[in-house]
Amino acid sequence: xxxxxxxxxxxxxxxxxxxxxxxxxxxxxxxxxxxxxxxxxxxxxxxxxxxxxxxxxxxxxxxxxxxxxxxxxxxxxxxxxxxxxxxxxxxxxxxxxxxxxxxxxxxxxxxxxxxxxxxxxxxxxxxxxxxxxxxxxxxxxxxxxxxxxxxxxxxxxxxxxxxxxxx
Numbered sequence: 001x002x003x004x005x006x007x008x009x010x011x012x013x014x015x016x017x018x019x020x021x022x023x024x025x026x027x028x029x030x031x032x033x034x035x036x037x038x039x040x041x042x043x044x045x046x047x048x049x050x051x052x053x054x055x056x057x058x059x060x061x062x063x064x065x066x067x068x069x070x071x072x073x074x075x076x077x078x079x080x081x082x083x084x085x086x087x088x089x090x091x092x093x094x095x096x097x098x099x100x101x102x103x104x105x106x107x108x109x110x111x112x113x114x115x116x117x118x119x120x121x122x123x124x125x126x127x128x129x130x131x132x133x134x135x136x137x138x139x140x141x142x143x144x145x146x147x148x149x150x151x152x153x154x155x156x157x158x159x160x161x162x163x164x165x166x167x
Contacts (some may be wrong), residue, residue: 058131071131072154082111082166083127087139089117096138100148100163107167128153136166 004018054077062068075081084100086093097113104111112132114123120137127135137149141160148166151158 068125068128070128070153073131073133075133078131078133079110080112080130080132081109081134083123083130083132083135084111084113085120085123085127085135085137086113086115087120087137089115092143093138096142096148096163100136100138100166103164103167109167124151124156138163 004016007015007017009015054073055071058071058073058077060070060072062070073079082104084097084104086097094115097115101111101113112130114126116123124135131153133153135151135153137151139149142148142163146163147160148163149158150161150166
């Protein structure tokens with residue numbers, strides 16, 4: 001090994017390093033590894049975070065009206081699949097609503113009946129806010145020919161189908 005080494009700094013000065021400034025040694029060091037398996041695993045990822053992410057991902061605002069917000073759950077994730085909405089809160093619609101509820105229950109489709117005294121538009125808005133993908137309206141025509149109005153939440157499109165075809 002040389003007795004000294006000259007190093008030039010960026011500012012133009014030179015430094016001379018001698019043996020008293022540095023020392024080199026060769027050593028062999030043995031490192032042993034200690035493996036540890038924890039007996040308690042506490043993950044920080046819980047169901048609350050999953051549910052929050054689903055809510056945040058599915059929250060939407062209608063383009064026509066910023067005040068109309070709704071949840072756009074995929075049908076497989078929606079807690080309630082259908083809502084049953086009598087046009088008015090009158091006793092004459094109750095038997096058809098019960099029949100529709102029974103048909104949906106037999107088909108393992110969760111449903112909710114909104115027989116409050118508000119207008120059908122407010123019932124649709126409530127259904128949308130809760131993220132219920134389909135709404136079935138029982139009205140006067142249902143009493144005559146057994147057909148109901150089916151409304152799809154995403155497009156707000158409505159069609160008439162037979163009550164027995166609802167499931």
